[in-house]
Structure formats: structure tokens, C-alpha cells
Amino acid sequence: MPSDCITVSRATRGLHGTIIIPGDKSISHRVALLGAMAEGRMNVRNYLCSEDCLNTLRAMQQLGARVIPGAEPENFTLCGTGMRPTAPRQDIDCGNSGTGMRLMAGMLAAMPFRSRMYGDSSLCSRPMGRIMAPLSAMGARIRSCGQKPGCAPLEIEGTDLHSIEYTLPMASAQVKSAILLAGMLLEGRTIVHQPAITRDHTERLFGHFGIPCEVSADGLSISVQGKAHPVAKDITIPGDISSAAFWLVAASIVPGSEVCLRNVGLNPTRDAIIHVLRRMGAHIAISLTSDAGEPYGDITIRAAEQLHGTTIEAHEIPNLIDEIPVLSVAAAYASGTTSIRNAAELRVKESDRIATTAGNLRAMGAQVQEYPDGMEITGGAPLHGATMDSYGDHRIAMGFLMAGLNADGETTLLNCRNINTSYPGFAEHLRVLTGY
Numbered sequence: 001m002p003s004d005c006i007t008v009s010r011a012t013r014g015l016h017g018t019i020i021i022p023g024d025k026s027i028s029h030r031v032a033l034l035g036a037m038a039e040g041r042m043n044v045r046n047y048l049c050s051e052d053c054l055n056t057l058r059a060m061q062q063l064g065a066r067v068i069p070g071a072e073p074e075n076f077t078l079c080g081t082g083m084r085p086t087a088p089r090q091d092i093d094c095g096n097s098g099t100g101m102r103l104m105a106g107m108l109a110a111m112p113f114r115s116r117m118y119g120d121s122s123l124c125s126r127p128m129g130r131i132m133a134p135l136s137a138m139g140a141r142i143r144s145c146g147q148k149p150g151c152a153p154l155e156i157e158g159t160d161l162h163s164i165e166y167t168l169p170m171a172s173a174q175v176k177s178a179i180l181l182a183g184m185l186l187e188g189r190t191i192v193h194q195p196a197i198t199r200d201h202t203e204r205l206f207g208h209f210g211i212p213c214e215v216s217a218d219g220l221s222i223s224v225q226g227k228a229h230p231v232a233k234d235i236t237i238p239g240d241i242s243s244a245a246f247w248l249v250a251a252s253i254v255p256g257s258e259v260c261l262r263n264v265g266l267n268p269t270r271d272a273i274i275h276v277l278r279r280m281g282a283h284i285a286i287s288l289t290s291d292a293g294e295p296y297g298d299i300t301i302r303a304a305e306q307l308h309g310t311t312i313e314a315h316e317i318p319n320l321i322d323e324i325p326v327l328s329v330a331a332a333y334a335s336g337t338t339s340i341r342n343a344a345e346l347r348v349k350e351s352d353r354i355a356t357t358a359g360n361l362r363a364m365g366a367q368v369q370e371y372p373d374g375m376e377i378t379g380g381a382p383l384h385g386a387t388m389d390s391y392g393d394h395r396i397a398m399g400f401l402m403a404g405l406n407a408d409g410e411t412t413l414l415n416c417r418n419i420n421t422s423y424p425g426f427a428e429h430l431r432v433l434t435g436y
């Protein structure tokens with residue numbers, strides 16, 4: 001077996017214990033970007049030291065931000081450039097991260113220098129036209145020079161941009177944020193309308209850094225006032241609910257489990273996984289620790305007697321887009337049918353997550369009907385272990401390891417190295433909770 005595969009088998013005694021969930025990926029990227037632009041220095045606590053977020057932090061160092069290491073890698077002081085970034089000496093490596101590349105593109109487009117961003121083969125096959133279109137409408141000079149049309153690497157000739165009012169063709173926090181980050185750098189007010197509410201970390205962090213930003217009462221329109229002057233301010237990043245989701249599902253499906261997850265981000269634009277699992281019969285108790293900036297708290301999960309299938313509503317999809325692979329695993333163990341539609345965005349994630357999730361569920365014996373925009377899973381029958389590819393997709397790897405914790409026989413996931421893009425320490429948490 002290659003060294004980057006992980007094998008699990010049924011957790012016969014259930015999952016038990018308490019773990020601290022590592023920092024939120026979306027928030028970590030944004031703290032690096034905004035902290036690098038800000039005036040002054042800030043203490044950052046609980047930054048996600050995953051490959052994706054470290055790539056973004058390194059990119060900001062290339063633009064002149066300074067990082068003073070703290071006692072632990074996730075705690076450091078970030079010294080901003082006060083809106084005076086320097087040209088990067090080398091091409092910027094975004095690794096596997098669509099968020100890093102798309103958000104950075106918004107900022108780099110408005111800077112007085114040339115830059116070039118590249119990534120791994122997964123990232124170089126993901127659509128960048130969705131950010132190039134609005135940024136070009138703002139006057140950006142941005143060129144895709146990948147083998148696939150409209151894909152990375154991206155070459156950006158920074159220039160003065162002008163504000164726009166833009167309606168997103170898809171519900172995407174990344175595209176929204178790319179436009180807003182460009183918008184804070186130019187003259188005038190930039191307005192984005194979104195078809196559904198997407199994660200609002202950029203807007204909340206604008207508030208944290210003192211960047212003037214308004215959100216309409218229905219949450220669908222966001223505006224930012226340009227030529228902003230972000231000011232550095234200490235921040236503690238909550239744990240990533242998308243990482244917590246693996247244990248929420250595993251502890252729900254494996255009989256006898258009781259697990260406590262500490263410091264989990266509970267932003268209402270990210271917590272649909274909790275509502276959906278509760279609707280399916282999960283036992284999830286929350287104790288809120290802080291409600292300022294980004295809310296977070298501790299979550300306790302006990303095994304469910306029996307999960308039941310459910311229909312995921314269209315408006316819930318953007319709120320749990322990253323949790324769908326592991327939610328599908330819960331659905332395969334639930335009685336009845338779970339319907340996940342209006343989720344065509346899954347086809348352009350780190351892998352085609354409709355195809356990879358459906359394929360792996362079938363490999364374990366589950367019944368799945370695939371649609372262009374989602375799938376229907378009829379669950380309740382026992383699953384059996386299998387050897388499956390993760391397709392280089394961290395969430396497929398972790399999601400199907402969770403499935404293996406309640407399956408007959410052994411489950412092996414190949415190509416798990418990408419777990420480090422979002423969840424360093426995952427293997428250790430798996431060991432702690434299962435006792436393997």
C-alpha cells in the first residue's frame with residue numbers, strides 16, 4: 001500500500017473523547033489577506049496551519065507582510081503593509097486552494113504590479129472565469145493561461161479598477177469575496193447581489209478591520225466603500241465547522257459514541273449541517289462560548305438511535321456545500337431517502353463531488369441515484385468496507401473514512417495526502433476518538 005493511504009474498520013466501542021477543532025479555513029485565508037493589507041500589527045490566534053492557508057500566508061509575505069512566529073505555529077503576529085504591498089518576486093503558489101486563488105485575484109487585480117498565480121492539477125482544472133468576468137468588468141487585466149480554457153495559472157497586470165454593481169450568476173462566497181476585496185481597494189462603492197446567502201466571513205472581517213461595508217436586511221446584497229483603510233486588530237479564529245462535520249456524522253452513525261468538539265465556529269451561514277443532522281434524528285447539544293465577531297462554542301454529539309432520510313432545501317445548499325460528501329455518508333446510514341439537489345456547484349470542487357461521492361457510496365454497497373445537480377441516496381442497509389480513491393480530494397478522503405467506522409470489514413482510502421490541505425492533525429484525532 002502507498003504511504004498516503006489510511007485504513008479503518010468498524011469502531012466497535014463507538015467514538016469517545018474531546019478534541020479541539022483546528023482553525024477555520026475560510027476565515028484563516030481572509031485574516032491573512034486583510035491583515036496583510038492593514039495598518040499595524042495584530043496577534044493572530046488559532047490560524048489554520050494547513051497547506052492551503054499556509055500558501056496564502058506565504059503569498060502575503062511575498063507582498064511585504066511580516067510574520068513574527070509565536071510559541072505555537074497557529075499563533076503569530078502579522079505585520080501589515082498599510083495598503084502598500086510590494087510586487088512578489090516569484091509566482092504565487094496557491095497549491096490546492098480555490099479560495100486562496102480566487103480571493104487573492106480580487107486584491108492583486110487592483111495592485112500596482114504584475115503577478116502570476118498557479119496551483120496543483122486539481123486547482124488548474126477549476127473554473128476561474130467566474131472571477132475573471134466581474135473583475136474584468138471592473139477594469140482588471142487578468143488572463144488565464146492554463147491548459148484548460150478559463151483555468152489557472154492566472155496572470156494579472158495590476159491596474160486602477162472602478163466600482164461595479166454585480167449580480168452573481170451562482171451562490172459563491174469566493175466570487176462575492178473576490179469582488180468585495182477588489183472593491184475595498186478602488187474609488188467608490190462596489191455592490192454585489194447574490195442569489196442565496198453564502199458564508200459571510202468577508203463581511204464580518206470587514207467590520208473587524210474597520211472597512212465600511214453594508215449588508216441588506218435580506219442578506220442578499222453587500223456593498224463596500226472603496227479606498228478603505230483596514231486597521232490591524234487581534235483576532236482568535238474559531239474551529240472549522242466543516243472539519244467538525246466529520247465527527248458530527250461519525251459520532252451520530254456509530255452506536256455507543258459520545259464526542260465533544262471544542263471551539264467550533266457556529267456562524268449561521270455555515271451551521272446548516274447541524275440543523276440537517278438534527279432533522280435526521282442526531283443528538284447534538286451546543287454550548288455557545290462567544291457570540292462576538294464570529295460565534296463559536298462546544299458541541300457534544302451522542303450516537304443517534306436511527307437517522308432518517310431528509311430533503312435538503314435549495315437555500316440550505318450554500319450553507320453546507322463543503323459538508324455534502326460526509327452528509328451523504330450519514331444519508332447512506334439513515335432509513336429512507338435523502339434528496340440533495342440544486343447542488344451542481346459540487347461538480348467544480350476539488351473533485352467532481354457528485355461523481356466521487358456517488359461512486360464511493362456505491363462501492364460500499366449504498367443505493368444512489370445521480371443527477372446533474374445532486375443525488376438521491378436510499379439508506380438503511382449495512383455498508384461494507386472497500387478500497388476507494390479519494391481523488392486527491394480531502395473531503396472525500398475524510399468523509400469515506402467516517403463511513404468505514406460503521407461498515408463491515410476494512411475501508412481503505414487511497415491518496416489521502418490532501419487531508420493536510422484543510423485538516424492537519426486529522427489522523428491523530430481519528431486515533432484519539434476511536435482508540436485505534
Ligand code: S3P
Pocket residue numbers: 025026027099171172173174175177198199321322345
Ligand atoms: C469558500 C466558499 C465555498 C466553499 C469553499 C470555501 C470560501 O466555495 O466551497 O471551500 O472560503 O469562500 P464557493 O463560494 O465557491 O461555493
